[in-house]
Amino acid sequence: MIEDVSDRLTREHRRLDDLFGRFLGAARSGNADAALDAIREFDQALRRHTEEEEASVLAPPTGHKFAPSEAESAQERLHRELRLEHVQVREVSAMIRRLLEEKSDLGGASSLAGNLARRWDAHTAREERELFREP
DSSP: OOHHHHHHHHHHHHHHHHHHHHHHHHHHTTOHHHHHHHHHHHHHHHHHHHHHHHHHTSOOOOSSSSSOOTTOOHHHHHHHHHHHHHHHHHHHHHHHHHHHHHHOOHHHHHHHHHHHHHHHHHHHHHIIIIITTOO
16 A cells, blocks of 8 residues: 555544544543534544545455455455444444434443444554555
8 A cells, every 4th residue: 555545544543543532531521512522523534534445445345345255365355344344333433423412322322432442443453554554
């Protein structure tokens, strides 16, 4: 991958980390309005970021979008799995956002935060280790 693209996407990962940290801080302090603002900003940035990666970095799916093709290469498997991880982190982020927007449920949103944090951390570490360093 071109070095400047991987560097830029890595910087975006850190920016998203910071945005999610704003949500966590607001949630911990019990400020539902600030938590909602922060998760909205995170969710929008996350969607833009994953859409860009899927359009410009990840290879188009072969066969089925999330199921492996019969002759899937290691690179195709990595790209398919990263696409699936994108779906998962976007869905958990959206669940948190909906809990705050529709129910003002800060407790419920906070209970999902650990799940999102673990998925997001594992995903970005994997991308930076395996995808951004591909030959």
